[in-house]
Amino acid sequence: MKKQVRVRYDGAAIEAAWAEQGVSRALLDDVNAWRAQNPVAAGGRPVSPVPFVYEGRAVIEGALAALLSGEHLLLVGPKATGKNMLAANLAAVFGRPVWNVSFHVQMDAEGLLGTDTLRDGRVVFRPGPIVECAEAGGFAVLDEINMARNEALAVLHSLLDDRGMVEVPGHGVVELQPSARVIGTMNHGYAGTRELNEALASRFVVLRMPELTETALLSLLFKGCPELSENGRNTLCRLFLALTEKHAQGEISSRAVDLRGLRSAVRMMQFGVTPWQAIAMGMIDKCMEEEEREIAGDVVSLFIAKDSTVERFFL
Structure with missing residues (x-):
C-alpha cells in the first residue's frame, strides 16, 4: 500500500x-x-x-x-x-x-x-x-x-x-x-x-475556539490524509463526531475524542493494521475504564465492522 x-x-x-x-x-x-x-x-x-x-x-x-x-x-x-x-x-x-x-x-x-x-x-x-x-x-x-x-x-x-x-x-x-x-x-x-x-x-x-465542525473535520482529513477515499473520510468523520456527542452527553471522557489518535489510526492502517484495531489503539483504548471502552467500542461498531479491511478506506 x-x-x-x-x-x-x-x-x-x-x-x-x-x-x-x-x-x-x-x-x-x-x-x-x-x-x-x-x-x-x-x-x-x-x-x-x-x-x-x-x-x-x-x-x-x-x-x-x-x-x-x-x-x-x-x-x-x-x-x-x-x-x-x-x-x-x-x-x-x-x-x-x-x-x-x-x-x-x-x-x-x-x-x-x-x-x-x-x-x-x-x-x-x-x-x-x-x-x-x-x-x-x-x-x-x-x-x-x-x-x-x-x-x-x-x-x-x-x-x-x-x-x-x-x-x-x-x-x-x-x-x-x-x-x-x-x-x-x-x-x-x-x-x-x-x-x-x-x-x-x-x-x-x-x-x-469553536467546536470542530463536520466541514472542518472533512477538510482536515482531506488535506492531512490525502490517501483516504471519500468514503473513508466520511466514515471517520461521522465516527469522530459520534464519539464527540457521547462525550458531550457525559457517557465517555474526552480520551477517546482524540484527533491525534484518529490521524495515528489512519497512518497505522496504511501499514496493514486493520481499521478496528487501529481505531482501538489510537482512540478507544485510551479510555481507562472498561465500561467507557465498551461504550466507545459500541459507537465504533456503528461505523466500522471488526472484519473491515483497509481497502475500504483508501483510494
Missing part, C-alpha cells in the same frame, strides 16, 4: 490558504509588512513549517489582529478545537521561531526562565525557553498554561505587561523584544487544570 507523504506548509502556503478562506486581505498585508520590519536574526532558531492549515476565518482574523496590535493571546477551548494548530500556523505566518512549553503541575520558575549549571568546570547560566524566546523575539506557545501552579506563572507578570522585562537571578534583566509574543492554550476539561489567576489572565486577550 502507498505510504502517506506528510506535507508541511510554510508561512506563504498558509497565507495563501487563508486568503482562499476569505481572511481579510488587509490583515494579511499588515502581517507581511510586520514580517518585513521584523526579520529573524541570522543563525538563530529556524522558522518551522507546519503539517496542517487551520480553518476558521473569524478566529484567524481575531488572532491576527491581536498579535499585530502587540497583544499576547490566550486560546481557550475543549479538546480537538485546533488550539496548538492555530498557534503553530500563526508563528509560521508571522515568520517567527517557536518555543513550545508544555506545562505541568511541577513546572517552576526555573523551568521557564533558566537556572545555573556546570559547564567545563564553571557555573554558567542556562537560559530557559521564556528567556530564549524573549531575547530572540520569537513566539512562545505555552501549552495548557492552567496546569502550572500560579506561583510559577507569577514570573511572567512583568514580562507580559507594559514593563516588558523580567529580572532573572544570575542573568540580569531580560527585555521582551518587540517582535516576541506569547500564545497560551488552555482546556478546562483536563484533569489537573485550575483557574488561571486574574493577574496573569489580564495580560492576555482571550480567543475562544
Whole structure:
C-alpha cells in the first residue's frame, strides 16, 4: 500500500490558504509588512513549517489582529478545537521561531526562565525557553498554561505587561523584544487544570475556539490524509463526531475524542493494521475504564465492522 507523504506548509502556503478562506486581505498585508520590519536574526532558531492549515476565518482574523496590535493571546477551548494548530500556523505566518512549553503541575520558575549549571568546570547560566524566546523575539506557545501552579506563572507578570522585562537571578534583566509574543492554550476539561489567576489572565486577550465542525473535520482529513477515499473520510468523520456527542452527553471522557489518535489510526492502517484495531489503539483504548471502552467500542461498531479491511478506506 502507498505510504502517506506528510506535507508541511510554510508561512506563504498558509497565507495563501487563508486568503482562499476569505481572511481579510488587509490583515494579511499588515502581517507581511510586520514580517518585513521584523526579520529573524541570522543563525538563530529556524522558522518551522507546519503539517496542517487551520480553518476558521473569524478566529484567524481575531488572532491576527491581536498579535499585530502587540497583544499576547490566550486560546481557550475543549479538546480537538485546533488550539496548538492555530498557534503553530500563526508563528509560521508571522515568520517567527517557536518555543513550545508544555506545562505541568511541577513546572517552576526555573523551568521557564533558566537556572545555573556546570559547564567545563564553571557555573554558567542556562537560559530557559521564556528567556530564549524573549531575547530572540520569537513566539512562545505555552501549552495548557492552567496546569502550572500560579506561583510559577507569577514570573511572567512583568514580562507580559507594559514593563516588558523580567529580572532573572544570575542573568540580569531580560527585555521582551518587540517582535516576541506569547500564545497560551488552555482546556478546562483536563484533569489537573485550575483557574488561571486574574493577574496573569489580564495580560492576555482571550480567543475562544469553536467546536470542530463536520466541514472542518472533512477538510482536515482531506488535506492531512490525502490517501483516504471519500468514503473513508466520511466514515471517520461521522465516527469522530459520534464519539464527540457521547462525550458531550457525559457517557465517555474526552480520551477517546482524540484527533491525534484518529490521524495515528489512519497512518497505522496504511501499514496493514486493520481499521478496528487501529481505531482501538489510537482512540478507544485510551479510555481507562472498561465500561467507557465498551461504550466507545459500541459507537465504533456503528461505523466500522471488526472484519473491515483497509481497502475500504483508501483510494
